[in-house]
Structures are given as structure tokens and as C-alpha cells.
Amino acid sequence: MDKILELKGKIFDYREQVQSKSRSKSKFSKKVEKISSRLYIFLFILTIVGYFFFFFSRDIFVDDSPIIDSGTGTMSTQKIGEINVQVLSRKVNPSSHYGEFLFEVEGDQLNTNREFQAVVSEEKNKTQLKSRLMKIYDNYYVLQVENIPVDWKKLVVDFGYVETDLADFDLENSTKQEEKTLQTTFNFDYRKVKETSDLEKKSKQEYVIEMTQEQIEQTLKTRNEADKTIEELTEEMKKIDQKIEENREELEYKTGEEKEEYERANQRLESQKQKYEDKIKELNETKKSLEEKRQKLIEKNREAQSEKTN
Known part of the structure; x- marks a missing residue:
């Protein structure tokens, strides 16, 4: 009888130990779940903060670096050979990363063998951007620029022309014609370029x-x-x-x-x-x-x- 009672006591002790361990595991699991939940919230907040920091860092931190910008209107006028080129306007859509730059060329009314060209590069990333120079009418040209980086600082535009000199035309070798290239450089600082969300590429018309x-x-x-x-x-x-x-x-x-x-x-x-x-x-x-x-x-x-x- 004593042995039975002793065995019964051992069984109760074992069951108590098992239940105690189960309760400990349950507390540990709850603790882990609680920590995990807080960790997820922290990571979510960190992601949001990182997003805002990346896209709005220009508004948060003041950029006091020197501004090198060509401006618009008369102050932007530069000479290429015997002609004058000035910037009439410049706009960038930060959402679509598309930009437009309007130029006026003066003194080119009589030349028929001159082709204007433009190359655009982003100074910070040292990359050439996809662009197209289109003549609108008379002396007006628009430069369409695509894939402008989000964090761009300054756009450098090399604007010029290639001219064929027909005075050196060779009857025996019609492909041998003298060409000359003249150009100037315009700088556009992001702090001076107008941002507009409704800017989009348009047709010539x-x-x-x-x-x-x-x-x-x-x-x-x-x-x-x-x-x-x-x-x-x-x-x-x-x-x-x-x-x-x-x-x-x-x-x-x-x-x-x-x-x-x-x-x-x-x-x-x-x-x-x-x-x-x-x-x-x-x-x-x-x-x-x-x-x-x-x-x-x-x-x-x-x-x-x-x-x-x-």
C-alpha cells in the first residue's frame, strides 16, 4: 500500500513538472511574439523614415554649395560663332524624371547648312542623359531630356552646331566636304530649375x-x-x-x-x-x-x- 502511495506521489510530481515546463514555454513564446511584433513595427517605421529621407532630403537639409547656373533670358545669352543663344525657360517633372529646356537662337536666319545639336549630362552621376533637340519654328528650339536622376544636382548642356562649308565642295570627291563644329555650355542647377508635376512630352504641333x-x-x-x-x-x-x-x-x-x-x-x-x-x-x-x-x-x-x- 505504501508503495502504491509512493508511486502515485511520483506521478503527481512528474505531472506538475510537465505542466510547469509547459507554462514556462508558453510565457517564453508570448515574450518572443511580443518582441517580434515590436521589431516589425520598428522596421516598418524605419522603412517609412528612410523613404522620406531619400525623397525629401533636399527639403530637410539646406544645400549651401555654390550655385553655378546659366539663368534665363538676356543674362543666359552665350555666343556661338556669330550667333547668340539664350535660354527662355527650363522645367523638370520630378515624378516622371522628364525635363524641357527652351532656347532661342538669334542670327541664324540666312544659314541653310547648319544643324544644331545638344548633349546633356548629369554632373553628380557623370552620366549622359537621353535627350532630343527639336526645332519648333523660326529660331525656337526645345530640348527634351529623359531619365533625369532623382538626386540630380546639375545638368550640363553642350549646345552647338555642325556646319557644312559648301565653298570647299570638291567636284571630283563630292563626299569630301569641310565640316566645322562650334558649341557652348549651359549649366542648370536644381535649385534654380522650376519643378512642375504636369510637365510632359509634347508633339511639335x-x-x-x-x-x-x-x-x-x-x-x-x-x-x-x-x-x-x-x-x-x-x-x-x-x-x-x-x-x-x-x-x-x-x-x-x-x-x-x-x-x-x-x-x-x-x-x-x-x-x-x-x-x-x-x-x-x-x-x-x-x-x-x-x-x-x-x-x-x-x-x-x-x-x-x-x-x-x-
């Missing part, structure tokens, strides 16, 4: 429509400014006429040096009035030229609209 519309609006603006200036000058001329008349009335009561002073004053007023008349004449000629230009732009815009539709 779309560029023509867009540019002619802008120029039509600009000619109207310039013409309105000329009208305003003419109006102001006309008012000034009325004031001059009034002052001259007042001086003439005063002359009846003046003698000697005082009379001569009034006469000289009227001469200066007449001279000023003549300058205003000449300026008004010049502005009217400008208005006439602007209207001719506007009509040509309207016609070009219509042609592009028609080509785009067809």
Missing part, C-alpha cells in the same frame, strides 16, 4: 500651338503698353502747348533779358514736344509691326491646330 499663343498674348500686352505710352505722351504735349501759350502771353509784358529767357524756355518746350511727337510716331510704327506679327502668329497657330487634328 503642340509646342507650336503653345508658343504662338504665348507670343500672341505678349504682342497684345506690348501693344497695350504702347497705347498707354502714346496716351501719356499726348497728355504731356497738351501740357507743353498750354505752357507755351502762357509764356507767349507773358512775353507781351517782358523786355530785355527776361523776354529772352521766356523765348528760350519756349524753344526748349518746342524741342521737348518734337521729341514726344517722334516717339509717338515710333510707337505707332511698332504697333503696326506688332499687328503684322500677331496675324502671322495667328495663322501659324491655326495651321498647327489643323495638323494636330489631322
